[in-house]
Amino acid sequence: MPGHKTQPWWSTAVFYQVYPRSFADSNGDGVGDLDGLMARLGYLELLGVDALWINPITVSPMADHGYDVADPRDIDPLFGGLAAFERLIAAAHQRGIKVTMDVVPNHTSSAHPWFQAALAAAPGSATRDRYFFRDGAGPDGLLPPNNWESVFGGPAWTRVDEPDGTPGQWYLHLFDAEQPDLNWDHPDVFDDFEKTLRFWLERGVDGFRIDVAHGMAKPPGLPDSQVNEIRVLHHTDDDPRFNHPSVHAIHRNIRTVVNDYPGAVTVGEVWVTDNARWAEYLRSDELHLGFNFRLAQADFDAAAIHDAVQNSLTATSIENAIPTWTLANHDVGREVTRYGGGDKGLRRARAMAMLMLALPGAVFIYNGQELGLPDVDLPDAALQDPTWERSGHTERGRDRCRVPIPWSGVAPPFGFSASADTWLPIPTDWAALTVEKQRTDADSTLSFFHQMLELRRERAEFDGSGIEWLTAPRDALIFRRRGGGLVCALNASDRAMELPAGELMLASAPLVGGQLPPDAAAWLVSAH
Numbered sequence: 001m002p003g004h005k006t007q008p009w010w011s012t013a014v015f016y017q018v019y020p021r022s023f024a025d026s027n028g029d030g031v032g033d034l035d036g037l038m039a040r041l042g043y044l045e046l047l048g049v050d051a052l053w054i055n056p057i058t059v060s061p062m063a064d065h066g067y068d069v070a071d072p073r074d075i076d077p078l079f080g081g082l083a084a085f086e087r088l089i090a091a092a093h094q095r096g097i098k099v100t101m102d103v104v105p106n107h108t109s110s111a112h113p114w115f116q117a118a119l120a121a122a123p124g125s126a127t128r129d130r131y132f133f134r135d136g137a138g139p140d141g142l143l144p145p146n147n148w149e150s151v152f153g154g155p156a157w158t159r160v161d162e163p164d165g166t167p168g169q170w171y172l173h174l175f176d177a178e179q180p181d182l183n184w185d186h187p188d189v190f191d192d193f194e195k196t197l198r199f200w201l202e203r204g205v206d207g208f209r210i211d212v213a214h215g216m217a218k219p220p221g222l223p224d225s226q227v228n229e230i231r232v233l234h235h236t237d238d239d240p241r242f243n244h245p246s247v248h249a250i251h252r253n254i255r256t257v258v259n260d261y262p263g264a265v266t267v268g269e270v271w272v273t274d275n276a277r278w279a280e281y282l283r284s285d286e287l288h289l290g291f292n293f294r295l296a297q298a299d300f301d302a303a304a305i306h307d308a309v310q311n312s313l314t315a316t317s318i319e320n321a322i323p324t325w326t327l328a329n330h331d332v333g334r335e336v337t338r339y340g341g342g343d344k345g346l347r348r349a350r351a352m353a354m355l356m357l358a359l360p361g362a363v364f365i366y367n368g369q370e371l372g373l374p375d376v377d378l379p380d381a382a383l384q385d386p387t388w389e390r391s392g393h394t395e396r397g398r399d400r401c402r403v404p405i406p407w408s409g410v411a412p413p414f415g416f417s418a419s420a421d422t423w424l425p426i427p428t429d430w431a432a433l434t435v436e437k438q439r440t441d442a443d444s445t446l447s448f449f450h451q452m453l454e455l456r457r458e459r460a461e462f463d464g465s466g467i468e469w470l471t472a473p474r475d476a477l478i479f480r481r482r483g484g485g486l487v488c489a490l491n492a493s494d495r496a497m498e499l500p501a502g503e504l505m506l507a508s509a510p511l512v513g514g515q516l517p518p519d520a521a522a523w524l525v526s527a528h
């Protein structure tokens with residue numbers, strides 16, 4: 001790529017995903033907030049991130065921790081209200097950090113005034129048309145209108161009591177019952193979403209992460225699903241609940257609005273597996289960026305990692321788009337645990353961070369990833385993810401990867417909060433993983449991330465938009481950046497490997513007799 005400096009800022013950016021409930025609590029209520037985040041901006045600047053993606057902070061009853069939005073144009077008091085967000089935007093910008101926020105177009109909270117008005121209105125009333133209200137099937141409408149299931153488990157329909165107290169219509173919710181799906185065929189829905197986008201862009205946000213960007217559009221008539229086996233928190237490409245082609249008109253309309261704010265970025269959560277269909281979201285008049293989750297789903301296996309990387313590069317190349325890389329987020333869990341946990345899991349996670357940061361494109365780091373945090377086995381009583389209840393206690397849900405960040409000290413709450421009663425309990429053995437401990441340890445995962453981000457930012461070896469795979473030993477991977485010439489080697493085998501030719505820049509673990517040990521990666525400056 002001829003000089004990435006001419007590309008938009010987000011094309012090479014390191015985004016840092018902040019789960020605001022769990023980052024830092026300023027007011028001692030046990031839940032993280034925006035002033036807490038603001039007080040830690042120095043940490044993030046030092047770490048070397050370019051932008052924040054903040055999970056939902058708008059007004060919400062928090063049935064799905066903010067993904068149930070009751071007022072999309074105000075900040076929830078739990079997080080400090082609008083004034084706190086305005087302070088945060090200004091402070092982040094002062095440090096050269098961009099701010100992107102989650103927006104949730106597929107559904108609202110059941111507490112949203114539109115939904116409350118719909119409940120108060122009579123069946124068949126136009127007030128209900130902003131959502132999907134339908135008569136039930138079977139005698140007395142006792143059965144849901146179709147066979148769709150909620151992503152969180154159980155039916156995707158809930159029956160309401162009509163204003164006169166009689167059992168009435170059903171409404172559609174692909175997620176929790178507190179998250180009724182919006183009907184995007186209703187003109188109010190886009191009009192209001194446009195207002196929301198402009199409201200935040202006018203206040204200086206640098207872009208949006210668009211929740212369920214492959215949702216929104218529903219097939220006419222809401223036909224039954226033919227998919228036989230539906231798993232909680234998963235769906236396939238033939239699932240009628242998602243990825244209906246008319247979603248693309250919505251994205252084109254969104255892009256038209258965002259184009260009024262040069263530099264603003266949209267990144268869509270697009271759970272679509274087929275490359276051609278996934279790439280449709282990245283056409284030049286739709287999303288700027290799309291999450292590709294292959295790497296976050298791949299095991300620590302050379303062939304699987306190679307396929308995930310190559311697949312993502314191929315998919316983005318269809319529309320000449322910028323690839324994105326992510327190993328963990330608030331839904332899919334933490335990679336240390338996915339790679340086997342313990343010391344092995346951590347070594348693999350460090351190696352994979354190296355691989356990810358060596359790739360061309362935008363990178364997403366999930367808060368706590370830079371500390372090497374694992375998922376946490378939480379007691380039943382602590383679980384809050386609606387998935388736990390909706391699945392009839394068969395799926396423990398996503399709380400395991402949402403535990404608050406350990407900042408300092410030797411016992412919970414580790415400086416996260418003044419209250420010991422944090423919204424999820426923090427394990428005592430995280431004493432070894434605090435920021436305070438890791439900051440002064442040159443071999444810590446935090447120091448390692450700091451070094452990686454600095455090199456990635458400053459060295460010309462990271463230039464260029466393409467990679468070439470080089471010959472590697474069995475169960476190892478080696479690739480080279482086409483532009484700058486950086487070489488990245490990953491050893492996923494069970495024996496040490498010879499490093500490729502070149503000068504060693506950084507390794508995720510100490511070399512052993514000049515060789516790269518198993519579960520490790522290295523960056524080298526190409527010899528030629």
Ligand code: TEU
Nearest residue numbers: 064067151175211212233234271331332
């Ligand atoms: O997730 C949407 C979604 O489809 C995921 O539930 C996905 O199927 C699953 O996590 C794959 O493992 C988004 C948000 O990221 C999630 O936190 C919200 O709960 C959900 O939307 C509803 O807004």
